[in-house]
Amino acid sequence: MSKKILIINGSYKKDGNTMTAIRWVQEGMNFKGAASEIINISSVKNRYSGCIGCRRCKISDEYKCFANDDAARIVLEMPNYDVVVFATPVYFGHFSAQMKSLIDRMYSHIKIINGEHVVNPLFKNLAIGLIATAGSDYPNGLSLLSKYMKELIAGFGNDLHQLLVPGCTVDPKDLKMRTEIREKAETFGQDLASRS
Helix, strand or coil: CCCEEEEEECCCCCCCHHHHHHHHHHHHHHHCCCEEEEEEHHHCCCCCCCCCCCCHHHHCCCCCCCCCCHHHHHHHHHHHCCEEEEEEECECCECCHHHHHHHHHHHHHEEEECCEEEECHHHCCCEEEEEEECCCCCCCCHHHHHHHHHHHHHCCCCCEEEEEECCCCCCHHHHHCCHHHHHHHHHHHHHHHHCC
């Protein structure tokens, strides 16, 4: 059975380095017969700038964000996929602000019961991927984002699968010439589509 994969593009650039990497990863996924869908963060209607700490998700029996917007619907649907991939340019060692806003809403998939964090059981078999592009890899760049994301995803009981792409210039045509990155990205996509 083919994998159902969600890729969230956290860049506002429609044809930038992040989207180039996404397309290559998607080619690898397609090669393995996966059904992949891309959501561009620029088209997501987000009623708030992120989680507002209303805590309605903590007192409800449902694992959902109660804000009525696109971001809440995307987060609610995540467990319906086999793989969710977050793709982002690195800004000051972190996600784009728009991506961070969406990820903050994932707090709705955690309950606090008798002082313990209880993760939505539907996350148990969900594979999580990260595609990150950056101009370089200073300690406060790709490495910092990678470390943060590994720890965040570990809190959901999952492992992180990542493709980190340093050395991206402001001109995405330069990345398109890097065949070694393309091959690595396609292999990464195949690996994600093959996860059991």
